[in-house]
Amino acid sequence: MLKFLRKIFNKRTDYNKLKKEIAPVPPKFINALMDSINLNLVDKTQSLLSDLSSGEIANIIEQLDASDRKKLIFFLGSSIVPEIILELDKDIRKEIISVVGEHTFLNVVSKLDTDDLIVVLEEVDEDKRGQYLKLLPKKSQRELVKKGLKFPEDTAGRIMSTNVVSVSASWTIGKTLKFLRQKKELLPDDIFEVYILDSKKKPVGTLNLNTLVRSSTNTTVRDIMNTQFKTIPIDTDQEEIALGFKQNNLISAPVVDKSGKIVGQINSDDIIDIIEEEAEEDLLRLSGVQSGHIYSAVLQTIKSRFTWLLINLFTAIAASFVIAIFESSLRQVVALAILMPIVASMGGNAGTQTLTVAVRALALREITRANALRVIGKEFVVGAINGLIFAVIIGTIASYWFEMPLLGFVIAAAMILNLVIACLSGILIPLILDKTGVDPAIASTVLLTTITDIFGFFTFLGLGTIYLL
């Protein structure tokens, strides 16, 4: 035991390197940490963590099992850094509240910038939110958070930071720098640009820190400010904002209200989070998971996957009803039963391919009214050609396998029809859902496989009944 303890204590080998290089925290380190948690070595645990960034600690907390996690949070107590809480998933934030208590939790997170604090509080259950707000120590902050939470989720109003720096167009760079130095206590941590406003507080120009530091002190702001900047209307959806940042290579942009007055700003680091979030959402939704983390508890995992499986069960039963129509055909030509999953499976796969590309293209605004018809036409052709190719292959195989040329013809015809329908559904379903305001990632896959299954079984068994009996 002593030897084991000593081993742990001496394990400070490559943590120095760890500190320096950009690299995931090594499993060895996590194991050492878990050991020290299990041995209740509070100081050791804290000193191990002191080498890491908030994001890394959050990542480790998410990797621990529930009991280790609880212990670790207990060790950290009120000394937990608010940035760690910000980086954690909302379910784990709830665990933190249950360990440290609401008072401590709100005291800690109140040290965050208002926009980050809103991120933490927007995920609290709505009936508890009012109570939590009251626990925030500073009144001014409480008001700002309340205001921010009034904007719809995932819009500029929620995401923006309200702390903007504005300077006058008539100032020199020298005066501007002096101003920034004087106000440094009030400035937000990260600024990439300062804004130049007119008398109605509408932005008329932006001045990038890059330009600022390389301009001579007697230059006037007016002469070097950028007037070709983009503004973000306060109700803009975060997906549009991320797209605009990418297409215009922005690092920062002012948020304006309906009258055009500046009310906040959004920076490129917010965009990184949005892009991650949107991509993950699409991926999970396409595969029928409502929200998923590898570390979610069992019950929660089951819940997040149940709805989709239940819907799938009923669509599968619907497909079985279609098969049941052809009961007597199946009895007479058992080869139909053996081959029927092939047609359905190929349709499902071909459709999913189109669907994924289409959902992605819609998210990136690559499909618009200007090219929708052309894209639909293309998918029709792709489906038909792929259908033809695979019809020849499977037709030949089926003919020889069951020594029934007519069966080969039937499965070949069903294959062409089903792949055309699959590719057309793959593009039309997300287009129609998008048009009606439903997120195409949510319902597309289930609609698609329902169509390809039912249509696949129906054409194959139908054609089989007509030509083989």
Place this chain on the structure above:
Amino acid sequence: MLKFLRKIFNKRTDYNKLKKEIAPVPPKFINALMDSINLNLVDKTQSLLSDLSSGEIANIIEQLDASDRKKLIFFLGSSIVPEIILELDKDIRKEIISVVGEHTFLNVVSKLDTDDLIVVLEEVDEDKRGQYLKLLPKKSQRELVKKGLKFPEDTAGRIMSTNVVSVSASWTIGKTLKFLRQKKELLPDDIFEVYILDSKKKPVGTLNLNTLVRSSTNTTVRDIMNTQFKTIPIDTDQEEIALGFKQNNLISAPVVDKSGKIVGQINSDDIIDIIEEEAEEDLLRLSGVQSGHIYSAVLQTIKSRFTWLLINLFTAIAASFVIAIFESSLRQVVALAILMPIVASMGGNAGTQTLTVAVRALALREITRANALRVIGKEFVVGAINGLIFAVIIGTIASYWFEMPLLGFVIAAAMILNLVIACLSGILIPLILDKTGVDPAIASTVLLTTITDIFGFFTFLGLGTIYLL
């Protein structure tokens, strides 16, 4: 006709607003542009585009059909902005080369920063690359590009910008600002921080522009520089880099060679592109598309989807072979044929859910050696519980539908077994692939559905044969 032309010319309605607000280019605008292309109105076309950013123009070029695109590129000719080329997909870059010729193309892109130029040239076929390099006008640039292209794709060496700004730790902020003003012609367009190096050119500190502009002129760099920065070893994979940026909330980081010497830097705008790219890659690969754009030509689209469909055809045939084993059972109890797709389909869906969450978690380094076993255990439990629930539902339905209680028992048992196998496969397949160095997104889905199909048919028909005949 005249009226139509006049209508186009007067259509300058809301382009001014377009210029200001962050929002996708409206379809109306794209239609106006297409009209002017079709009417060969070169000047009109160019003036329409002059309102847009490079990224927006690239997005529109990708939306046009091939012939409109060719015409537009022809209109733009050598006046095409290099940043547009940078934003375009590689296939469309090839189209540009075929319209404007290699000389013009390389002349245009040579105006890009070296790291961006590498992005453009790395996608040129390798046998042509040498020839293209020779066409670059400046020798110094040619050497830098050659050097950059020697680093493996998707590593720091390829992505980094080699133009870094370093200052001395003993300088005052005043001197630093003076230095930046004097060197402004040589500075890269976007800098977020400057580096402080030791005598061996190893970075010992970083100085953020944010800190720079708010510090008084007589402060010494040494006193305010950040020494807790992260460095990026030159061979680091881009996925790790993106992860490190997120976990450490970086906006910029120095790239170092094996001896620790600074050789370049990577900024957060590069990270946005990497995150997009990696998320898209995972999404497409999981759905069996090698590389997909909604605007790819028909033949190319067919090619990108063919391999996966062919593999799927053979795994579907393999599943049919399993069904064929039970030919006589199917003949005697046709209900088995009617119900068998349900078991396979539920397995496929439950497995895909687990798979997607697992692939995502691997990409985000949320599964490590520290928690792998626990996650596998969890998926086993999730599969078993979901299996039990759906076994009861489908067992009851099947019993009543075919008035055979034993059939209900058979499908219920098969459902439990298959959902357990599906969830376990969903986690084990990506873990094993990742361990063996294969991208789990590429092969996971096909392996999974093969297992759930074959296992699903085998257990259901096998149990049916044992208990129902």
